Amino acid sequence: MHDKTWVPVANSTDLAPHHVFQGRLMGQELAIWRADDGHVNVWENRCLHRGVRLSIGINTGSELVCQYHGWRYANRNAGCTYIPAHPADAPARTICSKTWPVIETGGLIWTHFEDRDPPLPELPEGGAALRPLPLAAAPEMVRESLAGLAPEGFGPLDETLQARGPAGSLHLMVQPADAGRAVIRGIVQSDEPELALLRRLNLFLRSARDQILAQAALTPAPEPIPHRPERVSEELAEMPEMVSGPARLRVQVAKKELVAKDIVALELEPLRGALPASQPGAHIDVALPNGLLRQYSLVNAPGETGRYVIGVKREPESTGGSAAIHDSLAEGDLLAISEPRNNFTLRRDVEETILVAGGIGVTPLLSMAAALKDDGLPFRLHYFAGSEEQIAFGERLAALGDRLVNYIGLDPEKTALALKGILKSPAPHAQVYVCGPAPMLDVTRATAAEAGWPDAAVHFEYFANTREIDTSSSFRIELARSAVTLEVPAGRSILSVLQEAGVAPPSSCCQGACGTCMARVIEGEPDHQDVYLSEAEKAAGDKILTCVSRAKSDRLILDL
């Protein structure tokens, strides 16, 4: 019903700050909104959860929040970042609102439903957008009726609805809203005073509309275009566990910057398209030029979806990961990364949140702090750093104002004392998130437990497992679902045996810190050597991290 072309669906002025504009194209309702970073989003006007129009939702400037259940969708990639009914879960990564391409030019917002981008519309330089004129008539008829009309000073409109005359040039477009609904839009370029000219053209279009409507009344109104929304993927209909593939996203290092002593920040840009959505606490795997795979937490604030930002500290005892980034990686280099994965999810159904960061462990907590600040939820970030010059991401920290408390250069004893103060009174509806070096995490967890914090209220992420892994045991594993029995000899991990048999769960850090390779234990006694599971989870004995943990019993039955 229309040529392959970009179609205007809104005026730029329709997109007021923090507003959601409801548009329509070929029977499809659109939610059109501008984020604070200027990006314009053209989405299907429907929350994927229960079909409520997103145009009645809230544009926070970085995310669109559904009015019904508070689901949040990120600027640009439209990925769902938070499902409030399940505050401890990361939303399945593939929950993503339908989006269409968008360009903004000539004071108009344009989109299209084609598989490939059509050529850009040729528009006069520096034109002004006309006031849109909706009318209940078939778009083809509107187009045919407009061709040949001659607005004063512009001469007759040709078949492409363009006219040029002494007054300047005029381009009209017919937005096919539905089979029987159209919107006339246009751009005019002229030296005449703008307001008077726009008024004159509006009068011209209104009289044209009256003629077209009189003609449309002679024919029966066409049936609206039926809207068949796309089905969600099969696994979403079943609400599955989150899984992740290996590093397969290609990104470019857009910026590399020293943000503290021995700490560089990398900003990673997609080569094409948008980056998948992430949530506070999420990390990515980065495949380094030297072949290593390393995990880094995203620092990103809500709506900061154009680039992933990570912080990397040079570790003197590094196995090469951080050194490779610090020494050999340059701006413009390409990297392979995984999609974000989140084993350190932030609950937002709490009345108070305490964030405790040690050194470079501040990175996921920065992302959490920004999200909590956006939500207007009370929190405090306690940041322990070795020295002033080791404080990273100063600008982001400054934005937190008095919700940031710095602790500089404390020895272990004073650190323990400070932690005691921070955690002295456990409150109901409060949560603690801690990330930092292993000794500090151990102390924090012990302090919290002593003060009476329930295990479930203390969330932690080790960025490395520094414990000695004992691989001396040998045992048998039975895989209940695959009906396979395998031997795990001394010196090898469960994960590597599973990988060899082709039944391995996804894995990432391979040192018992990230939780990706977790499997359910049906029978047998695990020998936990990870730093991911909480003490309560370890005691329950129904989960195991297959990369480092082993069995105390002769055999383990796993749900694989």
Place this chain on the structure above:
Amino acid sequence: MNTMTQPDPFMLNQWYPIASLQEILPGQPRATKLFGQRISYERNVAGALQVSDGSRALPVLEQYGCLWTSLGEPDELFDVPEYAEPDRRNVNAGSVGVQVSAQRGIENFLDMGHFPYVHTGILGALPHTEVKEYNVEMIRDGREIIATECLFYQPMASTVSTSGADVEYIYRVPHPTCSVLYKSSPMDEKRLDAIALFGQPTGEETFRGHMVLSILDDVNTDDFISYFQLHIFGQDKPILENQMPKRLPLDPRAETPIRADKTSIMYRRWLTGHGVTYGTIPAAA
């Protein structure tokens, strides 16, 4: 909808509420719609209720403060035993028309996750958004769905409390467009207040919701109880009327359920199992 769609047998052969009894005055005939069909009803001067679709007399049932009728051959209406307890206040809180299918209305009635967003400060409050695990099962040989141990944080748990607490709910779905919820009574912690939504499908994409309460309350007036219930429903109505599509999609892949939606998942399966097409978009075979 220009054309009138015929209801499927399961929907057809049910009792439906068409009016609150207190609004029917002797000798004053009234009309309403059921499945797009015009229905007239009247209490004659002798006190007998008569319902007609214009060509024939329809069955009549006076129950739960409502007038019920059917265009098919209905079985017995489901039981709400609390309604008969002598010390309860039975209140017909009102009837509200909504531009969405009755099944969408029922699904919303079964949903706790929207409390802090839609009924802010009343049935829920931010940031307390979690829907905790609960049980849902089929009872009475598959004739009824029941969800139990449903806990949700409520800012003013009762008229006597000043702080928030988890309130327990039980939900029953004994009918494709009717549901009854139970929550602990502020007056007597050991007993439950019953609040019912009886849906009258006036069309495929419209319904009237009749709200009936059977509660323990010797403080508030009937008017106050009605206003409160209408206030709540008034918050739901604009959300419901912005749902697309207006009919309830039964294809599991049409929308994205989460664990909190266990009851509605079962409700949709139950409708599918009974071959319900009216007011729904059945899954493609």
